[in-house]
Amino acid sequence: MLLSDPQWLPQLLADLKLVMPEVILVVTMCMVLIVPFFKKGNVVLPVFVSMFGLLMALLYTQGIHLGVMDADRTGQVFTNTLAIDPFSSFFKTMLMIFAMLIIVQWTLFGREKTHALDAPDFLCLLLGATFGMCLMASANNLIMIFIATESASIPSYALAGFRKKNRMATEGSLKYVLFGSVSSAVMIYGMSMIYGVSGSLQLSHIAGSINQMGMTPLMVVGLVGMFAGFAFKLSAVPMHFWCPDVFEGAPTEVTTFLSVASKSAAVCMLARVMQNLGTIVIDEQVLIGIALGVGALGAVTATWGNLVALHQTNLKRLLAYSSISHAGYMIMGCAVLLLVDPKLILSALLFYVLVYMFMNLGAFTIAAVFERQLGTLNISDYAGLLKKSPVLAILLIVFMLSLFGMPGLGGFMGKLFLGVGLVKAGTLGTVLLGVLLLNTLFSLWYYLRPCYFMVFATPDTQKQLPVIQPLRPALWAILAVCCIMLLWTGLLPAITSDIAQDNGRMIVSSAKRQIALESEHTSTVPKRVVFTVAQ
Amino acid sequence: MFTTLATGIKPESLDQVAPFLYLIFAGITVFSAWMIVISQNIVRMAMYLLFTLGGVAGLYFLMNAEFLAAIQLIVYAGGTLILIVFGVMLTSKNPFMRLHTYLWERFVAVGLGALLAMLTTIALVNTPIKQSASDQMVNHDIHTIGSTLLGPFLVPFEVAAVLLLVVMIGAAFMARSRA
């Protein structure tokens, strides 16, 4: 839509309503920067402002989602640059809740004198990264994918090196920024090739051009380059080297944020690309080829992450490699998105991300407590911890078992739903399911190792670990929320999976999809969410 | 070619020099890019990067993208490159020191680069691309650029603005001296 169009302004204002959560985030970011001018060195005020802003954005997202704010418009806004659909709204809701929890965690852990002075910077960078990740979830266009990825990555580089005097943090952020800029350059080069072949930046037009011209060699080169850039954000295997180093060096809050938020935002982005290809491309051969490539990436990532995790002795590094393998499982899910009913996979992915968020938050919070109070992250030092601080030890065991996928906990249900999706995808899906099961078996060993040390090992009498001080109530609250959510999603998964299934839908602009949606409308979908598909 | 620049000059005469200009700009670009690979001195590398960026600006000029050429010169060659030179000056005790790389490393790297280039070339040659001279070619003047930025590219434009704010905060935080 050009400026000369008389509909430009009304259209703009109508579209603006749908991106209000992002606008609120930006306004909050500016407010956080202004606050120190009134009250210097205060932690509470900026934290309060950013929590309030996140809450507002969250409510607004839910408002859009439920159709309260604007009854009949969810769809592709701003000439198809962004897609506001149930999938992205649900993800944004989770992301904002998660960002709020991270801010609480950060406020509780920091005790240094510089903490107060750095608060606005930290919050601004965190909100900036959250903003970028929200955009990643709805990016519907190559240029939006590129800019959203960058605006999620660049604040993350700074966040990873937030402890400036810490040598490990500095080294982690150096590796992060170098890997990140190289992979984003490769991604852009791939995008230029895709543009050259298809002549458009819209994902749906690109998929359409594959229909017209077939899978040309240049398109293959372009897609490989673009997926290499995605692989960096997902920490998939050829691009995973940054992950453990950054996770070990960065402050624990940042590690938690990066391990969950940035990976799951990248999963959303990948899912949207795959969904566009899957609904529009007709040629089976092409679809199977792409699914095979992405599935292989996921399988290799999951296996590699698990194999390296087997001999980790540092709790944070162990969790880092475990997060690589979880990213692998989610990539496998994205791969079969092309071959089966997308709703099944999309809702499974949402459920998985939800569970994964609470598992990782809990595990990393306890790792941070141990790091601060015991002064060590070495797993063998935790011998006999069950007797000294039983509640923390039991909670860590719960989170570890959930990460492994113990029946009765959320992690199991997540893997189960993903597995159900995989089974439906023919031979490729079955092979991927086999990889998933084998990896789950492998992972039992390293998830149980910290548990073994805490429960059975006798503590070394030479080394006296300090006694763990009582934690602040708010920290207990975070841990309790994580634990309850895992039990709830594990024992009574019906409610959560219903919500996930309600939201497991994406908008793709094409004639074929529109017909599918309309038929879906009349039969099953309740009137809560109404689609209008652009073009 | 030279749609907007050519006021007062006959376009045909400019078309005649286009091959020369192409050869000059492409030569500068590729030559100095490879000199960056060969060079062992970080300041020399920055200097060659300047020539590469200038050559790329010239190529944009040849491709009817005058605005981009100007932006490339102002922002890239004038801004980013200066930033890099500052980086070089601030982070090396002796900016004229020689960087050590083994010969085999260089051979492997050049080999890998050449392999990548070969693969891309093969893909390019095997892909049918219809070069068009369509009737509805858009005018690349500043007015079109402005209304395109505020039209289909409005969101990326605004997000880039927010991103620059975040970058400013991040860079200032990382580089300032306090704790």
Next chain:
Amino acid sequence: MTTLALFEPGLYHLVGVSIALLAAGVAVILTKRNAVGILMGVELILNAAGINFVAFNNYVWDNAMDGQMFTLFIIVLAAAEAAVALAIFLNFYNNFDTINVDQADELQG
């Protein structure tokens, strides 16, 4: 005159330059030990992508300005990335007294 006509700039001439820049960028990234040197390699690849975008826009898909716009954003983002990257290099230098990537090996495993 015939040899000159061979160099009449067209799509393949420009994409050829871009591929040469890509190869140079990859070689720079792989050989240089200095973090700023690696950043220069990244800039080369970004420029190669920019040439591609403008060339495809000008010679193939000339009914819109998508390619030129993308290049504009590449230039902006390259500046942003370089700013943060150099701040991080500076911080690394303050802690380690060098920005050679070989020295960044305390985290292993």
